[in-house]
Amino acid sequence: MADVQLYQNDSRWENTIMGFGKTETIGKLGCLLTSMTMVGNHFGGKETVASFNEKMKQNDGFQGPWVRAFRISSVFPNVSYQKRIECDNQDAPLDEIDAALAGGSLPVVKVDYSPAPGIQGHWVVLHKKDGDDYQMWDPYNSPEKPPTLVGRFGFAGTAEKIIQEIIFFGSGELKEPKADKTTSSKPAPKATTTQTTSSPTEETDALIIAPTVNGLTLRDQPRISGSNVVKYLPQSSKLVVLDDAATAKTKIGKRNNWFHVRDIEGKEGYVAAWYVTAVSDPALGSHKTSQANQPSTPTKLVVKTSASSVSLRTEPRVASSTLITYLPFGTELLVIESGSDTSKIGQKDQWLNVQTVTGRKGYVAAWFVTKV
Numbered sequence: 120m121a122d123v124q125l126y127q128n129d130s131r132w133e134n135t136i137m138g139f140g141k142t143e144t145i146g147k148l149g150c151l152l153t154s155m156t157m158v159g160n161h162f163g164g165k166e167t168v169a170s171f172n173e174k175m176k177q178n179d180g181f182q183g184p185w186v187r188a189f190r191i192s193s194v195f196p197n198v199s200y201q202k203r204i205e206c207d208n209q210d211a212p213l214d215e216i217d218a219a220l221a222g223g224s225l226p227v228v229k230v231d232y233s234p235a236p237g238i239q240g241h242w243v244v245l246h247k248k249d250g251d252d253y254q255m256w257d258p259y260n261s262p263e264k265p266p267t268l269v270g271r272f273g274f275a276g277t278a279e280k281i282i283q284e285i286i287f288f289g290s291g292e293l294k295e296p297k298a299d300k301t302t303s304s305k306p307a308p309k310a311t312t313t314q315t316t317s318s319p320t321e322e323t324d325a326l327i328i329a330p331t332v333n334g335l336t337l338r339d340q341p342r343i344s345g346s347n348v349v350k351y352l353p354q355s356s357k358l359v360v361l362d363d364a365a366t367a368k369t370k371i372g373k374r375n376n377w378f379h380v381r382d383i384e385g386k387e388g389y390v391a392a393w394y395v396t397a398v399s400d401p402a403l404g405s406h407k408t409s410q411a412n413q414p415s416t417p418t419k420l421v422v423k424t425s426a427s428s429v430s431l432r433t434e435p436r437v438a439s440s441t442l443i444t445y446l447p448f449g450t451e452l453l454v455i456e457s458g459s460d461t462s463k464i465g466q467k468d469q470w471l472n473v474q475t476v477t478g479r480k481g482y483v484a485a486w487f488v489t490k491v
Contacts, residue, residue, distance in 0.1 A: 208423075
């Protein structure tokens with residue numbers, strides 16, 4: 120059944136409920152589920168969208184109606200969830216997509232399927248590079264539209280502008296792009312070492328969550344009221360949970376539960392547990408956000424990493440002794456240096472003193488970040 124095009128709006132399963140949802144059907148929201156079915160079959164599987172849906176339900180593959188994509192190997196044992204990159208509001212790393220395709224992996228990417236206001240999230244499978252475009256398997260049957268990424272969704276711009284999120288799946292190791300030797304930095308003058316506020320393991324020990332909707336409300340009390348709104352959070356936000364992590368994990372996705380959290384700007388409040396997912400094992404899906412609250416504009420200078428494995432260092436210089444950790448593409452960072460402005464951002468041989476959402480401090484190369 121390898122490389123057979125499947126559609127979420129196939130009459131055989133379009134009215135089937137997604138996972139453990141209530142009204143969410145495969146026909147309406149099953150683009151990621153269908154894309155993953157095609158990926159699994161490409162690597163030797165023999166599933167329909169309906170059978171994959173059922174088997175994922177049996178293998179802890181859903182949070183409500185949202186797909187826990189990292190569980191794909193529970194149904195397709197020879198397929199692994201290799202990597203996820205969030206790249207909304209910044210150019211997608213096409214070099215990583217090209218390297219992955221060349222190495223035999225399949226990127227499943229999220230796009231905005233309509234030029235209407237807001238984001239109408241939709242997932243498709245890229246299977247071949249085609250000049251400045253990509254051939255794709257779109258899980259929504261629209262035979263009148265071109266079968267390429269830019270051909271179908273070019274109203275949003277070029278490929279790097281169209282793609283908002285990437286999940287890489289494959290049967291072996293993910294092939295990474297070759298390192299660009301021109302990006303090595305010129306050593307900066309030695310500076311005073313910044314002490315971190317966290318232990319080396321805090322980044323993994325802390326429970327980090329993310330909204331499953333755009334414009335999630337951060338409140339000053341754990342209840343819904345028009346008078347307790349602190350701010351509206353973009354879907355790309357990362358929030359550190361201030362409650363006991365082990366207990367909090369059992370509440371993710373459950374109604375009438377709340378999390379006490381802190382965002383990248385240091386603002387604390389409460390978010391609804393039924394509108395978040397764990398960053399370490401995210402539940403993903405298709406979301407229409409045109410009617411959502413507009414995310415609040417940051418009140419402090421926040422940047423995002425614009426490359427994979429960006430080094431966070433104790434000092435603004437490149438040396439093995441200064442490395443704290445590697446930050447994934449799209450990591451939010453609060454700029455904490457005094458008199459900070461945007462002039463350094465994107466500039467070679469400049470450094471920024473930053474802090475992660477968990478409170479870890481250090482320096483990053485300014486040419487590997489973009490302003491949020």
